[in-house]
Amino acid sequence: MxxxxxxxxxxxxxxxxxxxxxANAENPRLRQVMDVITxxxxxxVKELEPTQEEWFEAIMFLTRTGQxxxxxxxxxxLFSDILGVSMLVDAINNRKPSGASESTVLGPFHVDxxxxxxxxxxxxxxxxxxxxxxxxxxxxxxxxxxxxxxxDVWQANDEGFYDVQQKGLQPDFNLRGMFTTxxxxxxxxxxxxxxxxxxxxxxxxxxxxxALGRHPYRPxxxxxxxxxxxxxxxxxxxxDPDDPYINSDAVFGVKESLLAxxxxxxxxxxxxxxxFEGEFWDVKHDFVLAEKR
Numbered sequence: 451m452x453x454x455x456x457x458x459x460x461x462x463x464x465x466x467x468x469x470x471x472x473a474n475a476e477n478p479r480l481r482q483v484m485d486v487i488t489x490x491x492x493x494x495v496k497e498l499e500p501t502q503e504e505w506f507e508a509i510m511f512l513t514r515t516g517q518x519x520x521x522x523x524x525x526x527x528l529f530s531d532i533l534g535v536s537m538l539v540d541a542i543n544n545r546k547p548s549g550a551s552e553s554t555v556l557g558p559f560h561v562d563x564x565x566x567x568x569x570x571x572x573x574x575x576x577x578x579x580x581x582x583x584x585x586x587x588x589x590x591x592x593x594x595x596x597x598x599x600x601x602d603v604w605q606a607n608d609e610g611f612y613d614v615q616q617k618g619l620q621p622d623f624n625l626r627g628m629f630t631t632x633x634x635x636x637x638x639x640x641x642x643x644x645x646x647x648x649x650x651x652x653x654x655x656x657x658x659x660x661a662l663g664r665h666p667y668r669p670x671x672x673x674x675x676x677x678x679x680x681x682x683x684x685x686x687x688x689x690d691p692d693d694p695y696i697n698s699d700a701v702f703g704v705k706e707s708l709l710a711x712x713x714x715x716x717x718x719x720x721x722x723x724x725x726f727e728g729e730f731w732d733v734k735h736d737f738v739l740a741e742k743r
Contacts, residue, residue: 465492514654524558528655531555531701532664544685549591550740553686554703557673559612564602564626572640572725573627576620579608579642581730583720587635588676589738595635596739599678602628603639605671610647640724643712643731644670646695659700666700669693674737681739688735710735 459467468488475481500508515525530536536555544553567573588599604626606612613624629637651659651666659666671687687703688710689696696704715732724730 461496464496465489468492511654511658518653523650523653525650525653525655527558528649528653529658531649532655532659534702537702544682546682547591547740549738550682551684551686551737552705552707553684554705554708555701556675556685559606559614560602560604560673560675561614561623561626564604564623564628567627567629567639569629569632570638570640571627571629573603573605573625574607574640574642575624581721581724581726582641582643582733583638583715583724583726583730584641584672584733584735585636585638586735586737588631588637588678589635589736590681591738591740595631595633596678596681597631597633597635599631599635599637599676599681599739600628601631601637602675602677603641604673605641605644606647608642608645610645640726641672644672644690646670646693649700664700665695665698667695668699668701669695669704671703676737676739678739680742682742684737684739686737688733 457467465488469485472481472484475484515529518525527536530539540553540555546552588596588601590596604612607620607625611620613620613622613626625641627639629639631637646667646669648666649668650656656666670690670693674684674686674688676684676686687708689704689708690712691709692712696709710733713732714729716729721728721730
């Protein structure tokens with residue numbers, strides 16, 4: 451018996467026996483990962499003491515989760531999302547210096563190739579929904595404006611659907627656009643007020659949510675990816691603080707610093723300037739980029 455072969459398995463020494471067999475792993479990071487996962491999983495099993503039937507049901511849940519995955523649906527990512535693991539991995543990989551804007555998850559509906567637009571353009575192509583005007587600045591951590599920052603923005607419509615979910619109903623690249631800041635770092639564009647929407651809940655993850663007494667909804671938000679030379683890329687959202695699901699996002703994506711102010715505005719002169727008819731939503735939010743480390 452080689453030194454790493456720890457002998458016979460027992461309930462008491464299960465972790466040592468299993469992890470000991472990994473001593474010859476060629477990749478030290480893989481060994482570290484499997485050692486930690488094995489230790490935590492064995493700890494959970496010893497604490498929970500599942501029956502054979504319960505463990506088989508867990509295996510079947512994972513089986514069904516894999517079976518529903520395809521080229522456009524990743525149920526395991528959804529599982530990671532509802533456990534808060536996706537947001538935890540994002541937080542660990544996007545630690546920011548003091549004052550920099552926080553990140554959140556990318557989400558599954560980003561599309562490459564959104565059109566570059568003139569500042570102030572309306573990204574709503576079908577004129578459906580409540581008008582909204584969004585503005586703010588892109589700054590560094592010292593409060594200086596960033597020139598040449600490229601802002602990629604996208605959102606769901608007033609019914610909670612992205613264009614890629616309603617091919618033929620929404621125009622391609624509806625509610626998507628890219629903008630570049632000038633010397634003042636300011637950005638502004640027109641859109642429509644987004645609505646909350648459910649994550650896919652017709653599969654195993656949705657069944658688990660229902661069993662846990664949880665809803666599948668994400669609160670209304672706008673997505674941003676902001677890039678600028680010399681700065682870390684920021685992937686984030688801004689949220690409507692008055693949304694009914696703002697405190698219970700199904701994927702834990704809401705952070706307090708990302709709550710924007712959504713004001714219902716009745717200003718005929720401004721409305722005419724923006725090409726709106728009547729009242730509109732006014733949203734202001736600045737973003738602070740961290741310098742590349």
